Amino acid sequence: MAAKNIKQTAVRLLVAAVLMFGFGYALIPIYNIVCDITGINGKSSSLQEVAAADADEIDKSRLIKVEFVGTPNSELPWEFRPLVKSVEVHPGAVTDVYYHARNLVDYSVTGQAVPSVVPSPAARHFSKVECFCFTKQTLEAGETKAMLVKFRVDPAIDPAIDEVTLSYTFYALDKAGKVKQPNGEPVGMDHDHHSHHGQMPAG
Amino acid sequence: MSTTATAVEGEHHHHGPAKGLSRWLFATNHKDIGTMYLWTALAMFFLGGAFAMVIRMELFQPGLQLLEPEWFNRMFTMHGLVMVFGAIMPAWVGFANWQIPLMVGAPDMAMPRMNLLSYWLFPVAMLVLVSTFFMEGNAPAFGWTFYAPLSTTFAPDTTDFFIFGVHLLGVSSIMGAINVIATIVNLRAPGMTLMKMPLFVWTWLITAFLLIAVMPVLAGVVTMMLTDRNFGTAFFEASGGGDPLMFQHIFWFFGHPEVYIMILPAFGVISQIIPTFARKPLFGYASMVYATGAIAFLSFIVWGHHMFATGMPLAGELYFMYATMLIAVPTGVKVFNWMATMWRGSMTFETPMLFAIAFVFLFTIGGLTGLMMAMGPADMQYHSTYFIVAHFHYVLVPGAVFALMAGVYYWLPKWCGNMYDERLGKIHFWLSAISVNVLFFPQHFVGLAGMPRRVPDYPLQFADFNMIISIGGFAYGLSQLLFVYIVIKAIRGGQPATDQVWEGAQGLEWKLPSPAPFHTHTTPPKVD
Numbered sequence: 001m002a003a004k005n006i007k008q009t010a011v012r013l014l015v016a017a018v019l020m021f022g023f024g025y026a027l028i029p030i031y032n033i034v035c036d037i038t039g040i041n042g043k044s045s046s047l048q049e050v051a052a053a054d055a056d057e058i059d060k061s062r063l064i065k066v067e068f069v070g071t072p073n074s075e076l077p078w079e080f081r082p083l084v085k086s087v088e089v090h091p092g093a094v095t096d097v098y099y100h101a102r103n104l105v106d107y108s109v110t111g112q113a114v115p116s117v118v119p120s121p122a123a124r125h126f127s128k129v130e131c132f133c134f135t136k137q138t139l140e141a142g143e144t145k146a147m148l149v150k151f152r153v154d155p156a157i158d159p160a161i162d163e164v165t166l167s168y169t170f171y172a173l174d175k176a177g178k179v180k181q182p183n184g185e186p187v188g189m190d191h192d193h194h195s196h197h198g199q200m201p202a203g
Numbered sequence: 204m205s206t207t208a209t210a211v212e213g214e215h216h217h218h219g220p221a222k223g224l225s226r227w228l229f230a231t232n233h234k235d236i237g238t239m240y241l242w243t244a245l246a247m248f249f250l251g252g253a254f255a256m257v258i259r260m261e262l263f264q265p266g267l268q269l270l271e272p273e274w275f276n277r278m279f280t281m282h283g284l285v286m287v288f289g290a291i292m293p294a295w296v297g298f299a300n301w302q303i304p305l306m307v308g309a310p311d312m313a314m315p316r317m318n319l320l321s322y323w324l325f326p327v328a329m330l331v332l333v334s335t336f337f338m339e340g341n342a343p344a345f346g347w348t349f350y351a352p353l354s355t356t357f358a359p360d361t362t363d364f365f366i367f368g369v370h371l372l373g374v375s376s377i378m379g380a381i382n383v384i385a386t387i388v389n390l391r392a393p394g395m396t397l398m399k400m401p402l403f404v405w406t407w408l409i410t411a412f413l414l415i416a417v418m419p420v421l422a423g424v425v426t427m428m429l430t431d432r433n434f435g436t437a438f439f440e441a442s443g444g445g446d447p448l449m450f451q452h453i454f455w456f457f458g459h460p461e462v463y464i465m466i467l468p469a470f471g472v473i474s475q476i477i478p479t480f481a482r483k484p485l486f487g488y489a490s491m492v493y494a495t496g497a498i499a500f501l502s503f504i505v506w507g508h509h510m511f512a513t514g515m516p517l518a519g520e521l522y523f524m525y526a527t528m529l530i531a532v533p534t535g536v537k538v539f540n541w542m543a544t545m546w547r548g549s550m551t552f553e554t555p556m557l558f559a560i561a562f563v564f565l566f567t568i569g570g571l572t573g574l575m576m577a578m579g580p581a582d583m584q585y586h587s588t589y590f591i592v593a594h595f596h597y598v599l600v601p602g603a604v605f606a607l608m609a610g611v612y613y614w615l616p617k618w619c620g621n622m623y624d625e626r627l628g629k630i631h632f633w634l635s636a637i638s639v640n641v642l643f644f645p646q647h648f649v650g651l652a653g654m655p656r657r658v659p660d661y662p663l664q665f666a667d668f669n670m671i672i673s674i675g676g677f678a679y680g681l682s683q684l685l686f687v688y689i690v691i692k693a694i695r696g697g698q699p700a701t702d703q704v705w706e707g708a709q710g711l712e713w714k715l716p717s718p719a720p721f722h723t724h725t726t727p728p729k730v731d
Contacts, residue, residue: 024423
């Protein structure tokens with residue numbers, strides 16, 4: 001009978017619409033997984049992978065120029081820049097560099113740095129062993145701090161790449177409602193990008 | 204749902220429409236709802252057109268004369284939103300309401316009361332959207348694509364009204380689409396097999412599936428904006444671990460099928476009109492159906508071509524480039540079929556046919572510039588210039604809008620029982636066809652020369668072309684007032700239309716009396 005069929009068609013289509021609403025949300029983890037696998041979008045490798053990597057294999061035959069960029073977001077009243085513009089490293093070697101940060105206002109400000117690596121195919125071969133971007137950083141009024149990044153370029157990096165840029169944007173955390181901390185964990189960590197998609201609300 | 208279905212059967216015993224305002228407020232008749240959709244869409248067409256006129260006035264000369272830049276941004280934002288969501292999409296829903304039951308031999312839409320609800324959500328949504336002009340913070344100014352973070356971190360509080368408006372429009376469209384599919388699937392007359400359906404019905408069936416697939420994604424992306432803005436999530440906020448680029452991916456996953464939602468019913472209308480006035484059956488009916496399906500499928504896998512300039516990796520750029528170019532194949536099949544239908548036909552050139560031929564010609568120009576922009580490296584030059592503005596206006600104005608006009612002239616005698624004034628119709632056609640090219644063709648040139656879109660001012664070397672464009676714009680806008688006059692004149696009187704109306708017209712709707720009575724196909728017709 002027509003009425004029963006109409007109802008059946010309508011219910012099926014309604015279910016399809018609801019599923020597509022969910023699919024819109026599912027695009028985010030899908031996108032993150034694709035970025036993880038391919039290293040596009042500059043999301044660099046995590047701490048855990050570095051610990052597992054073999055520190056002995058240093059490729060002395062190649063030198064890669066690593067350039068550093070640092071930008072404070074317009075809402076963060078800080079001076080923020082790398083202390084060295086660039087270093088040349090052998091793939092496999094662990095290198096330390098420092099960023100300079102100074103709070104320009106007379107009250108304490110907390111910020112969070114978000115890293116990015118270009119060219120994007122280099123991102124998954126660029127690992128940070130230690131980084132100020134793993135946690136939030138607080139500077140007291142007028143305080144100056146040298147912030148450490150310990151990184152390693154994987155010898156498996158594409159031979160065609162001889163220059164890599166590591167860039168940080170430092171965001172203000174105290175601006176009301178602007179920066180979020182799901183589960184009370186520090187946000188914007190590389191770790192977060194990887195394991196459970198930091199931007200999903202409340203886990 | 205069962206109650207709505209009984210309403211269909213119950214209406215067989217009614218005698219005519221309710222009297223006075225309640226006829227429209229509580230309309231469940233597909234013809235009344237179709238009429239309301241079409242009038243409201245026409246009103247929105249003029250509202251969006253008024254915004255466009257303001258834009259063209261500002262751009263008439265270099266320098267800032269009329270508007271603050273922020274007002275200019277509001278104008279092009281609201282122009283886009285009103286035209287896409289308020290004019291073109293609802294106008295097609297109006298056509299679907301009027302024509303689908305007539306063409307498949309159904310007594311009404313499958314769910315008349317849901318139909319009523321989906322209509323009324325639409326003017327309410329437009330009211331919510333336009334009311335932002337009268338609020339503190341004013342109307343949205345971030346473009347119809349509302350990219351984050353412009354629409355999240357940096358947008359006024361009224362953006363939440365915009366989001367609510369989009370939600371309502373989404374619900375309205377989804378319900379409308381469910382109704383269309385339920386009608387086509389369940390209420391076709393005996394003998395009307397799928398491959399005997401008129402092409403307008405086919406294209407709307409596929410459009411309805413597109414709507415159900417992507418309107419929820421649009422609802423999802425505005426919901427993410429809403430929670431980012433008000434409830435502390437960070438979907439599109441880099442400092443919270445989100446990604447603003449993600450917005451573009453999700454938006455264009457909706458946005459590309461959306462452009463086919465606006466154009467597929469146009470393909471359907473043109474495929475009805477050309478055979479009528481060429482007095483030949485449509486060439487390649489089956490290939491038309493498959494081409495429509497292919498276009499709909501491809502529309503889901505090409506969204507990245509809107510994002511070539513975002514720093515996409517080479518592999519992604521190549522994929523989206525080739526996938527996009529592939530769309531030219533089924534579209535080419537369609538254009539070929541329309542031309543082959545006209546080939547050696549005994550053609551006459553009444554107003555609907557003039558608009559249909561202009562559609563084939565001018566839509567193809569828009570399609571070809573689309574192919575140019577599909578090339579990733581070339582797109583770096585075209586990106587965000589007036590060239591893209593020219594491209595999408597060619598497919599939407601002499602494309603979708605001309606098809607709407609053609610459809611109105613074609614079916615108006617069936618709807619109101621009188622012929623429109625053919626002489627005025629032809630004048631309307633020529634005014635529109637000439638002015639639309641004066642309006643949009645020079646935009647290719649200023650675009651190639653590097654004039655960016657969405658900027659209220661421009662360097663002196665673009666001054667002459669912009670003045671020509673503005674004059675074309677005013678002429679096109681004014682010409683549409685003639686269209687309103689012609690429609691009203693036909694409704695109020697004129698030469699009575701015959702049942703078949705056009706000599707070469709084939710199909711169930713042309714076997715009904717003109718004007719189509721309030722209740723039609725109460726006993727399903729037989730289709731051989």
